[in-house]
Amino acid sequence: MEYDPGMQLNPQDLVVAIKLALAPGLTFQELAAALCLSVSAVHRSVTRAKAAGLILADRQPNRHAILEFVLHGVRYAFPAERGRQTRGMPTAHAAPPLSGLIHAGTDPLPVWPDPEGEARGESFKPLYKGAPAAARADSKLYECLSLIDSLRGGRARERNLAKEHLTRLING
DSSP: OOOOGGGSOOHHHHHHHHHHHHSTTOOHHHHHHHHTOOHHHHHHHHHHHHHHTSBOTTSOBOHHHHHHHHHHTHHHHSOOOEEEEEEEEEOGGGSTTGGGTOOOTTSOOEEEEOTTOSEEEEEEOOSSTTHHHHHHHOHHHHHHHHHHHHHHHOOHHHHHHHHHHHHHHHHO
16 A cells, blocks of 8 residues: 555544544534634544544544553654743643642743733643644543643653543543
């Protein structure tokens, strides 16, 4: 089979699969609205996520595969990209549910750059551009994306706590 660069999994595809795990049965239009994406972008993401085995043929989430990829591959496939101080939306250990379990100390908080953000901290590039807006509209999605960021760029304790919480969220 010839390599098709259009079939390479990208971070947005993972987010679509996770949204389907949190809310199975959403239509393409509902996914697009919930994730701040176009319908065609969602369709392409579903196609790539199916090819990667994260979504089954009937557009049902493959929870086992999603969890396996998130827990063991996401930090290597989509590593954390940090930047300078900015205003944004807290993520990783600075966001729920880990914010209540981990004391940040003197390190700057990781934040998704966002002009509507309520915190100031170190820029942490989200999995996809629409993450802050989508997370504001869906607290469970916000938890999942923040926990994934803990896996992508956190310390061992943060990663271990994130694994426990993500397993519960994705498995329902």
